[in-house]
Amino acid sequence: MNVDVLQGLNPAQREAVEVIDGPLLIVAGPGSGKTRVITHRVAYLMRVCGISPYRILAVTFTNKAAREMKERLQRLVGTRADQLSVGTFHAFCAALLRREGKHIGLDSSYTIYDDEDQMNLLKQAMEQADIDPRRYPPRAIQGVISGAKCLLMDSHSLSLNRKSYFEEQAAKVYQRYEELLARNNGVDFDDLLLKAVQLLRNNPEVLKGYQRRFLHILIDEFQDTNVAQYVLAKLLAEEYKNICVVGDADQSIYAWRHADIRNILSFQKDYPNARTVTLAENYRSTGTILEAAKHLISSNRMRLAKDLWTSREGGHPIVVHEVHDEEEEAQFVIREVGHLTSAEGFNLGDCAVMYRVNAQSRALEEACLRYGMRYKLVGGVRFYQRREVKDVMAYLRLISNPNDEVSLTRVINVPLRGIGQRSVEGLIRWARSEGIPLLTALERVAQDGGDRASGNPPIPPFSKGGSGGISLSPRVSRPIAGFARLLKGLVEDSRRLNVVELIDAVLERTGYRQYLFDRVEMAEERWENLMELRATAQEFRHIGPPDGLADLLERLALVADVDNYEESPDALTLITLHQAKGLEFPVVFMVGMEDGLLPHVRSLDSAEQVEEERRLCYVGMTRSKERLYLLRAFRRGFSGGSGPAGPSRFLYEIPDHLIASPTPKASRKRPSPRQAQDAAWGIPALLGEGPVLSRSPERSEGTAEGPEPSLPSLKTGDKVRHPTFGDGMVVSSVPSGGDYEVTVAFDGGAGVKRLLLSYANLEKLG
């Protein structure tokens, strides 16, 4: 019985399963059976080594991966799999904080803020810190704060280690932002990790408990972990040092989210005796595809080479095709998919179209609709980000955590109750000056504000009245009082109702349902979404108050999507390259193979970023099992106007002999600087045409024209004016993906900026 856990594994896989003592690094190339190894390893630990599932922790990057792992393990070891700790870092930390948060002053009913909530709070913090959001984009500030948190830095340490004036400003916001979070009894996603680490570091006895519990720790997608996650894992593994990490640096595509490939190096340094097992056999792709991908990725300097191989030699050549624009690109995909499904035995569900940015899905979707091809768009607006869902969630959060002012301000006037922005602001200011929670302020208005004689002169917006009350006109106070009563009633309901009943109560008693159908467009669809939320809540209905609500809210905060990607046998998949990671398809179309898109313009200023783009390209190519198409358009309507675009540099990194109907040798060489210049203006560099491919000549000709006359040329030394940054001098101007990337040194505090000419709205000064 114990034998079958090892059966069917190749020698490397077998080693990765059997080496259980001490630290282990598994380097897992694409399609190397990684998931199989992980699940079999866990099964081996349990069934062969007799280790209790309670003492095994397996951490994954996404909920989906966690779910799949659990399902597979259930098949391998049965119901004992339920006792395993399998989940994401964030979920693990959320549970830890709920249980042990009291050690760091966090109430167990804390709220987890998502991106949108976080930005709301951050903007407030910026206002309080008196930092101009025009000069310091909140998004960028958020990025700096998040980056600091992922390195386990607090605002003080960010301030000390600042590398720029910008970071110094960010540190100021950070401090305020933390104060606001604390007042709201809220945490953001990064806090889950940061606070978990803080908690464990500052509470040795708590830490010891977990260290002794987890005899074996596994981390999947190790290349995607950030420093905080690695430190957390290291802390937990300190007792037994049975830590197994699985990853592939070549598939690291989340550095921009503070994932740090250097964790792999740190691992080898922190555990000098760590064993390394490389899974090099690829079971997914044809020899041709694997060869092309290997060749591409070998251009990266920051990597450890590994020798991937497959027994599936040869295979269909890769099709590289040029089209005029995105419309033609979509048309080509549709025609080709039609051919593959009607004549070559593929199913529609076998095919996927992958792209760099979501905006590219539009042309594809339109084409699918026009030609009547079934498709499945992955991603888009996520479920828990939809307004109606977030509104109802805000009510639920507020019931659970009355200190949550973000949620309170979100719903105090939804449905419309005549409580305007000014009233809310006044209320908040008043509550702060009195040092009372916002909810208490509401209740006070309900107690005495509502009945106050109308003869009282309203002092807008709020002012202190006698005995800690406030005086305001009934027009303002009545709806506020009404809202306070509503909330109080719902909090009482929550003590006796299960979560499903509670959701129903919220929908009815707040008047939300009525509001939706009376006043909101597409009410049916939105209602459907709310019913889906209600369906999710069913899972928690048996958990009595107040835990049911807390559990539901945790789930809603940590599980991003109900309709995560699921295979649909009869639809063409449209998906971003990022989301495609971990998936595989018999047929893959990669569209938008242009410099400026892949690699993306925003990555062109650093070699590291271009390398990440190359990895992204590598990830896309290695999703394919049988057929791979690389499409490139001469001209693409991209944000800000349409411009010609040169072929992706990555196309030149694929050997000729792997490409269908090889193009003339001369044009397949890496372009000379002159050619690169031409390419940037859309002058065709790839002249060859495959047999399947036809390009309408009359349209193609139109692309060979010169630069758009509308783009003014700027040269070094020119004086320019920018609407927000003010006056400055051009330092450099280089063509970039059909645009110009202009570097400008501004006179004021703005410093040196890199701008895209078509976005920047620069005025040339005589």
Next chain:
DNA sequence: CAGTGGAGGCTTTTT
């Protein structure tokens, strides 16, 4: 207080 229009701003995305 609430609905409308103009201006500005633009990857990738899970938790």
Next chain:
DNA sequence: GCCTCCACTG
């Protein structure tokens, strides 16, 4: 080119 946010008007 399209969506989002803010400012203004009704």
